[in-house]
Amino acid sequence: MAEACPTVNGVPVCVPLRPGATLLDLLREDLGLTGTKAGCLEGECGACAVWVDGRVVNACLVPAARVDGAEIATIEGLGRDGGLHLLQEAFIQAGAVQCGICIPGMIMSAAALLETESAPSRESIRDWLSGNLCRCTGYTKIFDAVLLAARWRRQGGVPPRVRGGVGASAARVDAEAKVRGVALYGDDHRPVGALHLRIVRSPHAHAEVLEVDPEPALAVPGVVGALTATDVPGQNAYGILVEDQPVFCDRVVRYVGDAVAAVVAETREAAEAGASAVRVRYRPLEPVLSTAMARADGAPRLHPTGNLLARPAVRKGDSTHGLAEAAVVVEGTWQTQWIEHAYIEPEAGVGETTRDGTTLLTVSTQTPYMDRDATAKVLGIAPGEVRVVQAVTGGGFGGKLDLSVQPYLGLAARKFGRPVRCAFSREESVLATVKRHPYRVRFRLGADLRGRFTLVETEVTGDTGAYASWGPTVITRALIHASGPYVVPHVLARGFLWYTNNPP
Ligand code: FES
Ligand code: FES
Known part of the structure; x- marks a missing residue:
């Protein structure tokens, strides 16, 4: 070779x-x-x-x-003799490190700038780093750090780091590991002999699953095996609030990206080739692509409970009084869109079985205890037999509050008796993982002549996509927040959260 x-x-x-x-x-x-x-x-x-x-x-x-x-x-x-490069120290002292996943690349780019410019302006730093995205910091502290490092270099020295205390900013405890590049994120954990897992996902928004045949994948060199719904020893469903999302769909898929199988292989490339080879036969069904379609007469029923997932309400006073007391009434309707959380680190982790038989998952997550309980149900074992360790997590913003790689890693590690890694590609992360749901929000606000609200009336229609995830919690929070920080005597806030065949 x-x-x-x-x-x-x-x-x-x-x-x-x-x-x-x-x-x-x-x-x-x-x-x-x-x-x-x-x-x-x-x-x-x-x-x-x-x-x-x-x-x-x-x-x-x-x-x-x-x-x-x-x-x-x-x-x-970048550093010499075990020490930090002055940019690494400046990133720590300027407070420029948050989740840290962008920081090694940011520092390598900035270091190249300082090689050519001894006194870069904030504008030239901004231009130079325009190809380095940070989802956490808003860039201000990063630009501060580069300016600081340039000044230290001109002055010929780096001041000692303040260790914190009353009246002094403390350095973030994990900042040094992050600027050195030694903090271990989900895909940085790589036990010796680990296999690689790739999920097979539905290309249809709504379809009946007629057959899932992993046999062709098993013929791909390097493929060790496959997982389908028949390999789930426990509950083939998970969900934070409603356990409505199959680990592997075996009867119906409800969005583009629903999981139907997984392939485990010696290499990432073999896992990808194997996943492409799995034969899945679908019968496409009419998709429900909006809340209007979901509530229409005769709409396809997406879950046994129907298409209306939640109908929360917040009431205070009497809205008819609030309207009667208003000197001014303003009404309007707004529509928000899906929002991808866009953390720089896609979902990733490793699953393995420890000597005492515990299923150990080291994953990028925001909710290790929920992950443990949900994965244990899927595996059909007690929560105490699953241990979830949160890897250093490269951003979450709410998008890693739900399961992603966890049940698949647990299933594969137990079935194949070896550590198993999985890292979603960016495309897979955007396609298959949970989103901020779009809302259509109608408001009617009443106020008296002193400018005080007499009424907040709102109706929020939300698209939770194919599965509940955190949808009921979020729409309830939207209703609670609808009147903002104001004391309003009369509030009527109602929410309607619909299942569709959109991303969950
Ligand atoms: S530019 Fe290479 S991983 Fe994003
Ligand atoms: S600190 Fe930059 S992406 Fe999190």
Whole structure:
């Protein structure tokens, strides 16, 4: 097999060239340098920024074969003799590190700027870092950190870090690990001998599942096995509030991205090839693509309980009095859209079985205890037999409050007796995981001549998509928040949350 032989952080290395492998694969998979992060794999986010022969590149776009003979620098090699580069220290002291998944790429890009400009302006820093996305910080602290580092360099020294205390800002406890690139996120945990898992997802918004045949996948070199609904020993359903989402659909799929099977293989590439080979036969059904369609007479019934998932209300006073007392009435209707949480780190983790038989999941999540309980139900075991460890999590914003990789990793680790890794691609993350739901919100506000509200009346119609997830909680919160921070004597807020064949 052909090799690529670059020098990485001053160390000559040779790695076999796998078909389609990128510099990011070479660094993370072959050399275990997980400080370089995988965000989008499409050259858009900058999380994978490294230096090749002194120039900043996005490692996910560079074929591994192209770096043969090149000098590569990654975040792990930026500091000298175990110390921090002044940019790393500046990011800590400026408070520029939050979830941290963007930070190694951000620092590698900024370090290249400081190589060429000793006194960059805030504007030039902003322009230079325009290819590095941060979902957490709003960039202000990041630009502050680069300005600070440039000033320290001109002044010839780095002041000692303030350790916190009364009247002093404390450095974030995990900031140093994050700026060094040694904080371990979901896909940075890679036990020896780990398998790779890829989920097979529905291309239909609504369809009957006629057959799921994993046999063709088993013929793909490197594939170890497959999982379908028949491999779920416990409850083939999960959900935070309503357990309505199948782990693997075996009768009907309800959105583009619903899971029907998974393939486990020795390599990520083999798992992907195997997933493509699984044969699934569907009979497409009429999709319900809006709340109007969901509530129409004769609409397809998406769940046994019907299409109306929740109907919460908040009442205070009497809205007819509020209207009568109003000197001014304003009415309007607004429509919001789906919002993807867009954390830079897609869902990822590893599942394994410990010596005492515990199923150990180390995953990117916001809710480890809920993950544990839900996964235990799927596995048909007691919650105490599942342990969920939250990996350093590269952003969540509410989008990692629900299960993603957890039940699949648990099932695969137990079935195949080896550690199993799974990291969603950006496309899969956007396609298949939960979203902020779109709402149609009608308001009628009444106020007296002193400018005080007499009435807040609202009706919120929400599209929870195919499954409940956190939908009932969120729409109830919308109703509670409808009157804002004001004292309003008469409030009537009603919500209607509908199942559709849109993303959950
Ligand atoms: S630019 Fe490479 S992972 Fe986003
Ligand atoms: S700190 Fe930048 S994405 Fe979280």
